[in-house]
Amino acid sequence: MAFTSAALQTIFASPALASRTRTTSYSFPRIASVPRLSRNAVRCMASGDEKTEQSSEPTVVPPTTSQIPTTPTPPKPQAPKASTKFGDVLAFSGPAPERINGRLAMVGFVAALAVELSRGQGVFTQISEGGSTWFVATSVLFTLASLIPLFKGVTVESKSKGLMTSDAEMWNGRFAMLGLVALAFTEYVKGAPFV
Incomplete structure (x- = not known):
């Protein structure tokens, strides 16, 4: 100076x-x-x-990192635990109905197209020739597999990471429901298998 x-x-x-x-x-x-x-x-x-x-001003010495008081970080708010009541899980706006229907539609759409490609049978022919037994068995299996974690309080959102998110599953199920209805409607109007 x-x-x-x-x-x-x-x-x-x-x-x-x-x-x-x-x-x-x-x-x-x-x-x-x-x-x-x-x-x-x-x-x-x-x-x-x-x-x-x-100097009339006091000398300011910068504090070292060990002298700086640290403010404790507040704990992260925990998400409210999902209800495990039967009425809440299976309610119209609950977590189970659309998700289960979407999963069944995804399996049904892929199975219907696979059988149609391999045997040349339409959706209505598949159902009338023994497909209803497979449909009921698959529906029971997927419904139980979907409901057991929900009744234990495990949410789908807590298990979704990366590419396979719960939203992606929901949208895929919606598209599969639309695809299955469109496939059946097209075959009904056409009077023949789609493929």
Whole structure:
């Protein structure tokens, strides 16, 4: 700080600067050597005396990381536990009905297309020739497999990660329901298998 101040005094007091800028030049006493001052000392440059005064402001020492108080992080709010009551799980807006119907529609749509491609039978022919037994057995199996975790309080959202999310399953089920209805309607109107 003192060195910078002395250098600025030397620059402003030079006659070359005064003649170029055409301003009134103030003459400052030239200092041959600048005494080394401590960090907390302030030198009075206006009067030219060399006494040092202590700064009236307290010295601020930055705290170390061990001295900084840490605020505790609040605990994460826990999601409310899903209801395991029979009426809540199977309610119209509950977690089970649309999900189970979507899963059954996905299996039914793929199975209907696979049988149609392999045997050349339409959906209505498949149902009338023993397909209803397979439909009931698959429906019972998938319904129980879907309901058991829900009655234990496990939500589908808690198990969905990455690409296979609960929303993706829901949308795939909706598209499969539409596809199965469209397949049956097309075969009914056409009077023949779709493929």
